[in-house]
Amino acid sequence: MGILDAKVPSGPLADKWTKHKNDINLVNPANKRNIDIIVVGTGLAGGSAAATLAELGYNVKTFCYQDSPRRAHSIAAQGGINAAKNYQGDGDSPYRLFYDTIKGGDYRSREANVYRLAEESVNIIDQCVAQGVPFAREYGGLLDNRSFGGVLVSRTFYAKGQTGQQLLLGAYAAMNRQINRGKIEAFNRHEMLDLVLVDGKARGIIARDLVSGEIERHSAHAVVLATGGYGNVFYLSTNAMGSNVTAAWRAHRRGAFFANPCFTQIHPTCIPVSGDHQSKLTLMSESLRNDGRIWVPKRLEDAQAIREGKLKPTQLKEEDRDYYLERRYPAFGNLVPRDVASRAAKERCDAGFGVNKTGEAVYLDFAAAIERYGREKAKTSGIDNPDQATITRLGEEVVAAKYGNLFQMYEKIVDENPYKTPMMIYPAVHYTMGGLWVDYNLQTTIEGCYSAGEANFSDHGANRLGASALMQGLADGYFVLPYTIGDYLSNDIRTGPIPTDSEAFDKAEADVRVRLERLLNANGTKSVDYFHKKLGKIMWNKCGMSRNEKELKEAIEEIAALRKEFYEEVSVPGSLDEMNPELEKAGRVADFLELGELFAKDALQRNESCGGHLREQYQTEEGEALRDDKNFRYVSAWEYKGEPKDAVLHN
Numbered sequence: 001m002g003i004l005d006a007k008v009p010s011g012p013l014a015d016k017w018t019k020h021k022n023d024i025n026l027v028n029p030a031n032k033r034n035i036d037i038i039v040v041g042t043g044l045a046g047g048s049a050a051a052t053l054a055e056l057g058y059n060v061k062t063f064c065y066q067d068s069p070r071r072a073h074s075i076a077a078q079g080g081i082n083a084a085k086n087y088q089g090d091g092d093s094p095y096r097l098f099y100d101t102i103k104g105g106d107y108r109s110r111e112a113n114v115y116r117l118a119e120e121s122v123n124i125i126d127q128c129v130a131q132g133v134p135f136a137r138e139y140g141g142l143l144d145n146r147s148f149g150g151v152l153v154s155r156t157f158y159a160k161g162q163t164g165q166q167l168l169l170g171a172y173a174a175m176n177r178q179i180n181r182g183k184i185e186a187f188n189r190h191e192m193l194d195l196v197l198v199d200g201k202a203r204g205i206i207a208r209d210l211v212s213g214e215i216e217r218h219s220a221h222a223v224v225l226a227t228g229g230y231g232n233v234f235y236l237s238t239n240a241m242g243s244n245v246t247a248a249w250r251a252h253r254r255g256a257f258f259a260n261p262c263f264t265q266i267h268p269t270c271i272p273v274s275g276d277h278q279s280k281l282t283l284m285s286e287s288l289r290n291d292g293r294i295w296v297p298k299r300l301e302d303a304q305a306i307r308e309g310k311l312k313p314t315q316l317k318e319e320d321r322d323y324y325l326e327r328r329y330p331a332f333g334n335l336v337p338r339d340v341a342s343r344a345a346k347e348r349c350d351a352g353f354g355v356n357k358t359g360e361a362v363y364l365d366f367a368a369a370i371e372r373y374g375r376e377k378a379k380t381s382g383i384d385n386p387d388q389a390t391i392t393r394l395g396e397e398v399v400a401a402k403y404g405n406l407f408q409m410y411e412k413i414v415d416e417n418p419y420k421t422p423m424m425i426y427p428a429v430h431y432t433m434g435g436l437w438v439d440y441n442l443q444t445t446i447e448g449c450y451s452a453g454e455a456n457f458s459d460h461g462a463n464r465l466g467a468s469a470l471m472q473g474l475a476d477g478y479f480v481l482p483y484t485i486g487d488y489l490s491n492d493i494r495t496g497p498i499p500t501d502s503e504a505f506d507k508a509e510a511d512v513r514v515r516l517e518r519l520l521n522a523n524g525t526k527s528v529d530y531f532h533k534k535l536g537k538i539m540w541n542k543c544g545m546s547r548n549e550k551e552l553k554e555a556i557e558e559i560a561a562l563r564k565e566f567y568e569e570v571s572v573p574g575s576l577d578e579m580n581p582e583l584e585k586a587g588r589v590a591d592f593l594e595l596g597e598l599f600a601k602d603a604l605q606r607n608e609s610c611g612g613h614l615r616e617q618y619q620t621e622e623g624e625a626l627r628d629d630k631n632f633r634y635v636s637a638w639e640y641k642g643e644p645k646d647a648v649l650h651n
């Protein structure tokens with residue numbers, strides 16, 4: 001194993017970022033005008049980076065496959081964004097946010113990056129408020145906060161259940177200002193299909209115009225990949241249907257190491273799978289665990305009666321319910337970290353206490369919160385001795401004001417009123433902590449190729465705490481990259497424009513054409529989705545919430561065989577030079593079929609349990625993850641060597 005240089009600055013943890021900013025090279029404003037940067041991905045990470053880099057004076061080209069940056073998957077984020085503002089006066093501080101993130105990530109994060117993240121978190125809120133992001137406010141006008149899992153303070157800023165959307169509108173507005181100034185050229189409906197290296201440095205990309213089908217060359221002095229996570233390798237996930245690994249995987253194949261691919265977050269509060277017809281899962285925001293209590297019946301016969309429709313959850317007496325998180329984790333209760341809550345739900349369901357037809361669901365119950373809020377509201381409204389109907393009505397109004405859109409979404413999907421009967425939830429794939437390995441400057445192992453947001457291996461170690469992805473994406477984009485990329489670009493002030501008629505661009509474009517034509521010419525009989533679903537089943541069953549050596553070895557074999565079958569049997573209709581959504585999907589699934597194998601290989605070599613990676617052999621007697629800090633504290637960074645099975649491990 002080779003050792004990677006993370007370029008973490010020297011000195012005390014709390015001083016590293018300030019020192020680094022003072023030490024690194026700058027590009028003067030006049031020279032910035034001569035430097036081009038490509039930003040692939042315009043979600044929160046890429047959108048904020050592009051806007052800031054253009055504001056600084058660089059010439060920016062942005063790329064996204066949606067018809068507008070506003071449609072990036074970031075828009076789906078519901079619950080909120082963390083920041084150590086301590087507006088609640090409840091003891092919060094950057095150090096505590098740092099500490100919670102390290103602990104929540106099961107001690108597998110890079111401390112220097114996380115400390116910087118905690119420091120910058122406070123600036124993000126000010127930046128977004130200045131942009132006009134409508135964060136929720138308390139009655140007195142101050143910004144409101146709520147709690148997310150794994151912490152003992154309230155530090156989560158939110159905009160009802162639409163935090164990601166509002167933050168994205170802020171970043172997009174900032175981008176638009178630069179588009180209007182001519183400093184950002186936006187290529188929407190474009191998909192990056194390869195990274196171009198000239199003399200070992202990232203100098204451009206090959207992209208396909210998804211409307212005309214044209215293959216294009218774009219050059220720059222540096223390339224930023226902010227292309228999101230790869231949870232859809234599981235087919236079913238809470239991610240947007242288009243979320244994929246292609247940009248990161250293509251960079252990996254060109255020399256960027258892929259870190260911790262097996263660290264996946266399985267979110268505890270999603271609407272349970274209802275059948276084979278589904279192509280997507282829906283998250284019920286973690287914010288609901290502020291007020292919802294999670295339980296299953298205490299007795300197996302009650303669980304069975306509920307599954308058979310003979311008993312309603314509301315008929316079960318308080319003493320017959322098992323609030324298992326409150327029982328097992330009294331300090332955090334329902335707000336334990338996600339990995340812990342997910343495993344606990346699986347444990348109860350595996351033991352036979354599941355409450356839906358498939359036996360894979362637990363309850364998230366708001367009855368107690370409705371009662372509590374109703375009584376409080378009656379009191380503050382001056383209603384003496386309110387009757388039960390009044391308490392319930394007032395309580396439901398308060399709950400609706402906090403989570404109304406989430407309750408509505410649940411009702412539309414499940415056709416049950418969650419104000420009257422507890423929600424049913426079950427864990428689902430949600431976020432990928434793994435991604436492109438980056439150093440302290442967010443540079444990958446390819447010079448000039450940077451990665452931000454969920455696409456990099458991020459600051460979350462083996463498990464991400466709720467409301468920390470938005471924080472990381474925006475910290476990377478607004479406050480980290482704009483400094484660190486300048487240090488690299490200061491060497492490029494005399495380089496001049498990068499030509500696209502070079503051998504390197506010829507070769508990269510030819511590679512892309514060969515790849516796409518291979519998919520189109522396979523002339524098989526099976527759809528792309530057929531293969532994607534099969535891959536998803538292998539991933540969920542053998543690389544999912546709990547893993548063991550035997551099944552991981554099987555997964556590696558099965559994925560390699562499925563990949564072979566894919567190239568022989570896939571059917572991709574249409575042609576290259578037209579709008580062709582099946583071809584887009586085929587390219588993404590082809591890359592998932594490689595990543596999936598590396599994922600299983602990574603999980604297999606990690607002989608410990610930590611965060612989102614539970615190996616059945618490594619558990620405490622209470623069923624908690626058993627880390628091996630002596631041997632596995634490292635980040636596993638994989639170097640591409642051909643087939644995924646040949647990838648070489650570095651740390």
Ligand SMILES: Cc1cc2nc3c(=O)[nH]c(=O)nc-3n(C[C@H](O)[C@H](O)[C@H](O)COP(=O)(O)OP(=O)(O)OC[C@H]3O[C@@H](n4cnc5c(N)ncnc54)[C@H](O)[C@@H]3O)c2cc1C
Pocket residue numbers: 040041042043044045046063064065066069072073074075076077078079080081082163164190191192193226227228229238239240243244246247283430431452453454455466467468469470471473
């Ligand atoms: C349902 C849901 C709710 C969530 N809620 C929260 C929350 O409350 N708080 C929180 O902190 N986090 C939350 N998260 C996580 C968070 O939303 C994401 O981690 C974060 O938004 C990712 O942002 P990003 O900018 O890195 O990537 P994305 O928003 O996924 O953006 C990716 C961008 O890359 C582009 N792209 C990808 N591949 C290519 C390619 N090959 N060529 C061109 N463009 C490409 C896309 O077009 C897009 O613009 C939630 C996630 C989900 C699924």
